[in-house]
Amino acid sequence: MQVVSTIAEVRAARPAFAQLGFVPTMGFLHEGHLSLIRRAKAACGAAAVSIFVNPTQFAPHEDLARYPRNLPRDLELAEAAGADLVFTPTPEEMYPPGFSTFIDPGLAHGAENAARPGHFRGVATVVAKLFGIMQPTLAVFGQKDAEQCVVIRKLVRDLDLPVTLDIAPTAREADGLAMSSRNSYLTPDQRAAAVVLIRALRAAEAVFAGGERDPEALRRTVLDILVQEPLGEVDYVALADLNSLEPLTAPAEAALLSLAVRFGHTRLIDNAILGAI
Ligand code: PAF
Secondary structure, eight states: OEEEOSHHHHHHHGGGOSSOEEEEEOSSOOHHHHHHHHHHHHHHSOEEEEEOOOGGGSOTTSSTTTSOOOHHHHHHHHHHHTOSEEEOOOHHHHSOTTOOOOOOOOOTTOHHHHHSTTHHHHHHHHHHHHHHHHOOSEEEEETTSHHHHHHHHHHHHHTTOSOEEEEEOOOBOTTSOBOOGGGGGOOHHHHHHTTHHHHHHHHHHHHHHTTOOOHHHHHHHHHHHHTTOTTEEEEEEEEEOTTTOOBOOSOOSEEEEEEEEEETTEEEEEEEEEEOO
């Protein structure tokens, strides 16, 4: 496994791979990331990973400075998962003095976009840059960040980027909590309480399977469960169109159900796709 930190080094390494599966990450790798790396490797025969805590997708009050980092451990895990190339740039390498071009993906209706204004501008910008640097055949993202997946799909389509996207199912802990680097912030009590997210999503899936299509009734099902957990503070519960992310106001046969809940300073997100994709 080759570990490089400059764009010039990636450019020199890239021709060795006929096809390259790419997994962009912010590090502090967990089984969810590792499953994406294995998927990229299986699809392309070679896998690249970027580890970069991207400052432009954090608002000033968010957790950029304390975002968990452990590069030596990440490199061991990436290698064991089959990564061939790891790119670990500095912020200055990615955003040198004079950097001024940003990509605004629109999709303003998204619940996560509304909760984190500017976040997806940073994500779209860094992902477009990483695609330009790594020139992957395929890029693998986790469904846990559902709105991010919609944004990246739109980015690739709108800007004709020559990469195939692969969205992998959310990797979960044994009790159903979606794997996330931010889970490491949780106290034991908060960790136990966080299982309420998947309980609420599964309840909505069951009600949907039973025929309920009214978005407000589905939202209510989720909220009624979330509010029973005193350690969690609901940020949003949203039912949206799978492509436009517009909030659903009328019954629909398919929907993105997404939620964000705070446990102390830690904000967790999760989602379920209801109905046909
Ligand atoms: O999902 C993430 O970890 C980040 O948003 C990404 C895609 C690596 C861009 O910084």
